[in-house]
Amino acid sequence: xxxxxxxxxxxxxxLCRQCDMHCxxxxxVENGRLTKISGDKGHPIGRGKICPKxxxxxxxxxxxxxxxxxxxxxxxxxxxxxxxxQAIAExxxxxxxxxxxxxxxxxxxxxxxxxxxxxxxxYARRFIHALGSPxxxxxxxxxxxxxxxAYHLVQGYYPAxxxxxxxxxxxxxxxxxxxxxPPFMREVxxxxxxxxxxxxxxxxxxxxxxxADLVVRIIPGTDGALVWGLINHLIQNGKIDTEFVRQHTVGxxxxxxxxxxxxxxxxxxxxxxxxxxxxxxxxLIARNVPRISQYVGISFEHQVNGVNVIRAIVSLGNICxxxxxxxxxxxxxxxxxxxxxxxxxxxxxxxxxxxxxRFPLLYQFRKQCSSLMAMDYMLGxxxxxxxxxxxxxxxxxxxxxxxAKVKQALSSLDLLVVKDLFATATARLAHxxxxxxxxxxxxxxxxxxxxxxxxxxxxxxxxxGIRNExxxxxxxxxxxxxxxxxxxxxxxxxVNQWIVxxxxxxxxxxxxxxxxxxxxxxxxxxxxxxxxxxxxxxxELTTDVTAFRGLPPIPEYLPPAHRPGRESAAVFLLAxxxxxxxxxxxxxxxxxxxxxxxxxxxxxxxxxxxxxLKLSHGEKVRIVSKTGELVISAKILKADxxxxxxxxxxxxxDQGNVNLLTDDADVDPISGYPNLKHVVVSVEKV
Ligand SMILES: Nc1nc2c(c(=O)[nH]1)N[C@H]1C(S)=C(S)[C@@H](COP(=O)(O)OP(=O)(O)OC[C@H]3O[C@@H](n4cnc5c(=O)[nH]c(N)nc54)[C@H](O)[C@@H]3O)O[C@H]1N2
Ligand SMILES: Nc1nc2c(c(=O)[nH]1)N[C@H]1C(S)=C(S)[C@@H](COP(=O)(O)OP(=O)(O)OC[C@H]3O[C@@H](n4cnc5c(=O)[nH]c(N)nc54)[C@H](O)[C@@H]3O)O[C@H]1N2
Ligand code: SF4
Ligand SMILES: [Mo]
Numbered sequence: 001x002x003x004x005x006x007x008x009x010x011x012x013x014x015l016c017r018q019c020d021m022h023c024x025x026x027x028x029v030e031n032g033r034l035t036k037i038s039g040d041k042g043h044p045i046g047r048g049k050i051c052p053k054x055x056x057x058x059x060x061x062x063x064x065x066x067x068x069x070x071x072x073x074x075x076x077x078x079x080x081x082x083x084x085x086q087a088i089a090e091x092x093x094x095x096x097x098x099x100x101x102x103x104x105x106x107x108x109x110x111x112x113x114x115x116x117x118x119x120x121x122x123y124a125r126r127f128i129h130a131l132g133s134p135x136x137x138x139x140x141x142x143x144x145x146x147x148x149x150a151y152h153l154v155q156g157y158y159p160a161x162x163x164x165x166x167x168x169x170x171x172x173x174x175x176x177x178x179x180x181x182p183p184f185m186r187e188v189x190x191x192x193x194x195x196x197x198x199x200x201x202x203x204x205x206x207x208x209x210x211x212a213d214l215v216v217r218i219i220p221g222t223d224g225a226l227v228w229g230l231i232n233h234l235i236q237n238g239k240i241d242t243e244f245v246r247q248h249t250v251g252x253x254x255x256x257x258x259x260x261x262x263x264x265x266x267x268x269x270x271x272x273x274x275x276x277x278x279x280x281x282x283x284l285i286a287r288n289v290p291r292i293s294q295y296v297g298i299s300f301e302h303q304v305n306g307v308n309v310i311r312a313i314v315s316l317g318n319i320c321x322x323x324x325x326x327x328x329x330x331x332x333x334x335x336x337x338x339x340x341x342x343x344x345x346x347x348x349x350x351x352x353x354x355x356x357x358r359f360p361l362l363y364q365f366r367k368q369c370s371s372l373m374a375m376d377y378m379l380g381x382x383x384x385x386x387x388x389x390x391x392x393x394x395x396x397x398x399x400x401x402x403x404a405k406v407k408q409a410l411s412s413l414d415l416l417v418v419k420d421l422f423a424t425a426t427a428r429l430a431h432x433x434x435x436x437x438x439x440x441x442x443x444x445x446x447x448x449x450x451x452x453x454x455x456x457x458x459x460x461x462x463x464x465g466i467r468n469e470x471x472x473x474x475x476x477x478x479x480x481x482x483x484x485x486x487x488x489x490x491x492x493x494x495v496n497q498w499i500v501x502x503x504x505x506x507x508x509x510x511x512x513x514x515x516x517x518x519x520x521x522x523x524x525x526x527x528x529x530x531x532x533x534x535x536x537x538x539x540e541l542t543t544d545v546t547a548f549r550g551l552p553p554i555p556e557y558l559p560p561a562h563r564p565g566r567e568s569a570a571v572f573l574l575a576x577x578x579x580x581x582x583x584x585x586x587x588x589x590x591x592x593x594x595x596x597x598x599x600x601x602x603x604x605x606x607x608x609x610x611x612x613l614k615l616s617h618g619e620k621v622r623i624v625s626k627t628g629e630l631v632i633s634a635k636i637l638k639a640d641x642x643x644x645x646x647x648x649x650x651x652x653x654d655q656g657n658v659n660l661l662t663d664d665a666d667v668d669p670i671s672g673y674p675n676l677k678h679v680v681v682s683v684e685k686v
Contacts, residue, residue, distance in 0.1 A: 112394025564645020
């Protein structure tokens with residue numbers, strides 16, 4: 001391995017970017033090698049703790065399977081190394097041809113979670129936009145944007161992390177923070193130490209549940225009924241913050257009238273949650289208003305009425321008066337840094353961004369094109385052809401729904417370029433694979449908006465010939481003739497300098513203080529002197545924005561189309577993608593010590609269901625959905641670990657891709673997000 005450290009020997013402080021939490025870490029440099037990684041005790045995020053994924057960073061960068069040379073696929077399907085400059089020249093020529101033949105919008109750029117949501121993705125957006133195409137795709141077609149839309153519809157902002165540490169009741173809706181967001185979980189436990197009660201609402205037992213004071217084992221897809229039941233109970237018992245509601249909300253009369261349908265008995269019938277548990281929960285909230293904080297998990301984005309359920313949950317917090325108060329849901333502030341995107345300079349909205357017609361809010365709020373619809377455009381079923389795509393830091397063959405279609409669509413492209421550290425399932429379909437630089441090979445700005453801190457990840461190592469994200473997009477722009485105009489900065493440090501210029505942030509200071517520098521004092525109750533950033537300036541308990549879908553102003557509850565146990569005994573509801581502590585989507589499957597712990601994908605099934613199917617632990621089952629089928633080993637769970645009739649399979653496995661079963665057409669009408677949590681399947685023993 002030809003890595004060369006760019007720091008002197010000793011201990012270097014920086015941020016972990018093995019996931020989006022950005023915990024502080026320390027890396028030991030010895031004789032030009034990175035030898036050890038550990039948590040940075042002095043950093044406010046992580047406080048010296050590091051999770052299994054974080055510990056794998058060095059194994060990942062020095063991995064023997066890492067791609068160190070650009071590769072080109074030959075007509076016989078094999079890949080062979082080619083010089084980087086030649087690869088860039090060939091890719092640029094092919095992009096020019098596509099642009100000349102069918103227009104720039106026939107080309108898309110796509111980034112994944114590994115790239116993050118700030119400047120790394122902005123390079124891709126800037127490039128594709130400068131080329132003349134509006135088609136930027138990302139993992140945000142299946143993650144985060146739907147929740148962003150929901151929060152924005154109600155209150156105009158997303159509270160990056162609620163104030164769990166000072167809360168009195170913490171509600172975790174369909175999420176497993178202990179595994180998925182360890183630093184948030186630590187704040188939850190801090191809150192618990194000070195007396196907060198923790199409620200976990202999930203059809204399945206999770207690690208997070210171990211800390212719960214109240215567990216709500218709910219029928220999947222019925223959370224909307226529970227939220228409305230709680231809203232009704234609080235209103236009926238006069239437990240809401242009437243003054244806040246009067247001054248700062250719109251739509252309350254209709255909101256209250258709709259809630260009246262949800263008395264606790266009917267909610268219990270709908271959700272399968274015993275009345276006494278619902279009453280305990282309602283009373284717990286009522287006693288502790290307004291210091292209520294909540295976390296809404298990915299399970300809501302991955303269901304067909306997800307945006308509206310999240311809107312109802314956010315509204316619950318708001319009528320309790322927990323917006324932007326200590327112990328509630330903070331309204332975050334961001335530094336006044338510059339954006340690298342070109343939306344204000346080069347409007348391309350008239351070029352029909354893919355998905356902007358069907359899912360206008362995804363485009364309006366996040367400037368995201370629909371990656372699900374991109375597949376149709378690649379297959380010639382769109383308004384115009386999508387013929388070229390550059391993917392960086394994503395693995396859609398394993399992470400997008402309807403994997404067989406994704407594979408077919410990507411294989412049909414005239415040009416597919418994938419920039420990755422490894423020859424992933426997606427990279428293997430590419431015409432060119434470009435080696436990627438990991439987070440330890442670049443420097444980027446990061447913000448912790450719940451603490452008003454800005455921080456910088458530091459470049460600690462470089463590998464000969466591997467270009468980082470900025471350099472790659474700049475090289476391509478140079479080859480296409482628009483580099484000087486749109487990518488004028490010589491390197492990443494110059495970009496960072498440009499981003500912070502005029503914001504009051506100082507790059508050298510950030511470099512020194514990896515624990516972050518405050519960009520503004522933390523202020524709460526901003527609504528007392530600033531209107532909420534919604535059209536009315538108030539919390540919108542009702543909105544006309546969803547009328548484009550023929551939806552009413554209230555975020556109504558929609559009973560799920562299928563319920564476990566209601567149909568034939570062979571029909572199950574499959575939840576996909578519950579996170580494992582070792583893996584991050586498709587990542588880290590090649591880390592040997594993780595493989596030993598969790599070598600294969602499994603389907604989790606309740607022992608009562610297993611008995612009915614005469615199934616033993618480890619036996620193979622065939623799972624069939626409307627979209628496809630999968631043969632997979634069974635892992636039998638205790639009767640109380642999951643509701644009967646519900647299955648769970650993790651995503652990201654090459655040798656058992658659960659997205660062969662998920663459907664790209666079964667979507668939330670507001671966000672366009674796929675149903676990945678409640679897939680109807682049948683099961684048989686093989
Ligand atoms: N280790 C690790 N950490 C990660 C990731 C990873 O891959 N690995 N991925 C990161 C990313 S990008 C994301 S989006 C987050 C996701 O983070 P979380 O939102 O915490 O995701 P999950 O762990 O899948 O937890 C979802 C839970 O929802 C439950 N659930 C399913 N359907 C329903 C329902 O109808 N109602 C309710 N109430 N619950 C339901 C499931 O049983 C499951 O326990 O994790 C992030 N962190
Ligand atoms: N069935 C089902 N599918 C799901 C989900 C689910 O719950 N169920 N969850 C969805 C969610 S929430 C998300 S966020 C998506 C995530 O979807 P993706 O973003 O496609 O997921 P990853 O597997 O994390 O892909 C990251 C890729 O980037 C590479 N990589 C790592 N570091 C770098 C880097 O520094 N630079 C570059 N260029 N590449 C790098 C990795 O090797 C990996 O191949 O998956 C979604 N898919
Ligand atoms: S939670 Fe783990 S992977 Fe994520 S930043 Fe922290 S140490 Fe790294
Ligand atoms: Mo995600």
